Amino acid sequence: MQSQRADAAARRALILDAADAVFGQHGVTAPLDLVVEKAQVGRATLYRNFPDRTALIEALLDRTVAKIARQVETLGDRDDVLFEVLQGMASRLVHSPALADYWRAVDPDEPSIKAARQTVHALLKVPIQRAIDAGLCRPDLQAADISLISSMLGAALRGKTKDERARLATRALQLLRGGLGGQVDGSG
Incomplete structure (x- = not known):
């Protein structure tokens, strides 16, 4: 269970790092698919962590x-x-x-x-x-x-x-x- 929480926290941090990089380069209106691509996670993972x-x-x-x-x-x-x-x-x-x-x-x-x-x-x-x-x-x-x-x-x-x-x-x-x-x- 603790391993799952650690994995989820790591994925969340990865998404935030990717969003920071994408928004820094393309602005906050950049397509969220760029964040998904940069983080190398699925779209469902993004929306599970951040609904919008x-x-x-x-x-x-x-x-x-x-x-x-x-x-x-x-x-x-x-x-x-x-x-x-x-x-x-x-x-x-x-x-x-x-x-x-x-x-x-x-x-x-x-x-x-x-x-x-x-x-x-x-x-x-x-x-x-x-x-x-x-x-x-x-x-x-x-x-x-x-x-x-x-x-x-x-x-x-x-x-x-x-x-x-x-x-x-x-x-x-x-x-x-x-x-x-x-x-x-x-x-x-």
């Missing part, structure tokens, strides 16, 4: 949030956890541009998007405070600012190629790092 495209995309969103949670946990008490997570977010934008663009375009009050955003904010509260306490970032940074930061990183999606997106994401991170560490200025 929305369920598949939501599972990819959940997996992204889980990656952030693992990254925060793995990095532990380091003062720079926040910046490592932002680097990871930028990397996901570079490698999965269609998904990132889709998530940015969906109504922010859509339940799965709202839940993911709230989870990420909760995950980053302690790393933000740790960065503030260590003097690595401005004292007025709040967890809710992560959505704004994510949108700023999203400018990397303007790159037409993976290399262009990587250059834009790197530059955005450089600018963000400077701004996050900058002095609070009440003018504006």
Whole structure:
């Protein structure tokens, strides 16, 4: 029984990997048959795991949030956890541009998007405070600012190629790092 569960989990992960690759290359409206082909599973296996495209995309969103949670946990008490997570977010934008663009375009009050955003904010509260306490970032940074930061990183999606997106994401991170560490200025 445990072997069957492990096989099912492996197939599910394989489908998610394939969907991430296919959507990254062809967009989120790509035919799901491309996902089936890339994952080398039957169509019934895809639909048994994900009844529709929305369920598949939501599972990819959940997996992204889980990656952030693992990254925060793995990095532990380091003062720079926040910046490592932002680097990871930028990397996901570079490698999965269609998904990132889709998530940015969906109504922010859509339940799965709202839940993911709230989870990420909760995950980053302690790393933000740790960065503030260590003097690595401005004292007025709040967890809710992560959505704004994510949108700023999203400018990397303007790159037409993976290399262009990587250059834009790197530059955005450089600018963000400077701004996050900058002095609070009440003018504006």
